[in-house]
Amino acid sequence: MQAKTDAELTDLALDAAIAAARVIMDVYARPIAAVAKADGSPVTEADAAAEAVILDYLLPTGIPVLGEESVAAGIIPVLGDRYFVVDPLDGTKEFIKRNGEFTVNIALVEHGLPVMGVVLAPVTGEAFTGDSNGAFVCDTRSGVATEKRAIAVSSALPMRIVASRSHGHSALVELCETLDVGADVSVGSSLKFCLLARGDAELYPRFTPTSEWDTAAGQAVLEAAGGAVVTLDGVRMHYGKGDLAFLNPYFVAAASLSLAQRAAAEMSRILAS
Structure with missing residues (x-):
C-alpha cells in the first residue's frame, strides 16, 4: 500500500479521535466502573472500547500501532521506523473524577520522533493537531472539525x-x-x-x-x-x-x-x- 501523505494521516487520526470521543462520552454518561492494571493505574471500559475504534480507523494504512491497552494485554507489534502511538483515554484518573481534563491521543512516530499528533478533549470537543504544516486547534462537537485556526507558542513574562x-x-x-x-x-x-x-x-x-x-x-x-x-x-x-x-x-x-x-x-x- 502506498503511504498516505502527512495531511491525510492527520485527517485520518482526527477522524479516529472524534469517533473514539463519542464512545468515551457514552461511557462518561453512565456510572463509571474502574479496575486497577498490573502497575496500579486505573482503567475503565472506555479505554478498551476507544482503542478498538481507533485501531479500526488506522488499520487500512498498514502502519503498525503501539496502543496503551494493547501493550497492557501483551500485544506489541513489530514497530519498525514508522508507527502510530495511541492513548485512547489519557487521564483516566481525570475521567473517573469527571473533571473533563482527559484526552484522546494519536501520534505518528518516524525514526524515533513524533511527526504528527492529535489531542482531542471529548468533553469540550476541542482538538489540537500538529504536523509539518503547523499546529492548529479546532472544534469537533458537531462530529467534524470546524473553526480551525493556527496556534503558536508564547514568550510572555512572567x-x-x-x-x-x-x-x-x-x-x-x-x-x-x-x-x-x-x-x-x-x-x-x-x-x-x-x-x-x-x-x-x-x-x-x-x-x-x-x-x-x-x-x-x-x-x-x-x-x-x-x-x-x-x-x-x-x-x-x-x-x-x-x-x-x-x-x-x-x-x-x-x-x-x-x-x-x-x-x-x-x-x-x-x-x-
Missing part, C-alpha cells in the same frame, strides 16, 4: 508553568523559584502540551513517570507550534524505547528550545542536590 493535578513533585517549588515563574496553570492529561502550544503557558517540567503514549501526540503538537520537548540531558525526547517498557525519562516541555534546555539543566541540578 513565565507561566503547567503543573499536573494528579502528579506533583516537591522539586517543582524550587524550579519555580529558580526560573522566576509567575503563575501556575494546572491541568490534567496531555492538555498540558496543548496549553503551551497555544500560548497559555510557557513551561511544563515532568518529574514523574510517563509512557510514550502519554506524550507523543502532545509533543508533536507542541513542536509544530514552535516549542520543544527535551530530556534532562537537553536532547529532544525520542520514542521506541521497547527495552524500557516504553517509559519516558523525566523531561521538560517549553515554548522554546533554549528555555527547555535551561529548565532541564536546572531540573538535573535540583534532583542531584
Whole structure:
C-alpha cells in the first residue's frame, strides 16, 4: 500500500479521535466502573472500547500501532521506523473524577520522533493537531472539525508553568523559584502540551513517570507550534524505547528550545542536590 501523505494521516487520526470521543462520552454518561492494571493505574471500559475504534480507523494504512491497552494485554507489534502511538483515554484518573481534563491521543512516530499528533478533549470537543504544516486547534462537537485556526507558542513574562493535578513533585517549588515563574496553570492529561502550544503557558517540567503514549501526540503538537520537548540531558525526547517498557525519562516541555534546555539543566541540578 502506498503511504498516505502527512495531511491525510492527520485527517485520518482526527477522524479516529472524534469517533473514539463519542464512545468515551457514552461511557462518561453512565456510572463509571474502574479496575486497577498490573502497575496500579486505573482503567475503565472506555479505554478498551476507544482503542478498538481507533485501531479500526488506522488499520487500512498498514502502519503498525503501539496502543496503551494493547501493550497492557501483551500485544506489541513489530514497530519498525514508522508507527502510530495511541492513548485512547489519557487521564483516566481525570475521567473517573469527571473533571473533563482527559484526552484522546494519536501520534505518528518516524525514526524515533513524533511527526504528527492529535489531542482531542471529548468533553469540550476541542482538538489540537500538529504536523509539518503547523499546529492548529479546532472544534469537533458537531462530529467534524470546524473553526480551525493556527496556534503558536508564547514568550510572555512572567513565565507561566503547567503543573499536573494528579502528579506533583516537591522539586517543582524550587524550579519555580529558580526560573522566576509567575503563575501556575494546572491541568490534567496531555492538555498540558496543548496549553503551551497555544500560548497559555510557557513551561511544563515532568518529574514523574510517563509512557510514550502519554506524550507523543502532545509533543508533536507542541513542536509544530514552535516549542520543544527535551530530556534532562537537553536532547529532544525520542520514542521506541521497547527495552524500557516504553517509559519516558523525566523531561521538560517549553515554548522554546533554549528555555527547555535551561529548565532541564536546572531540573538535573535540583534532583542531584
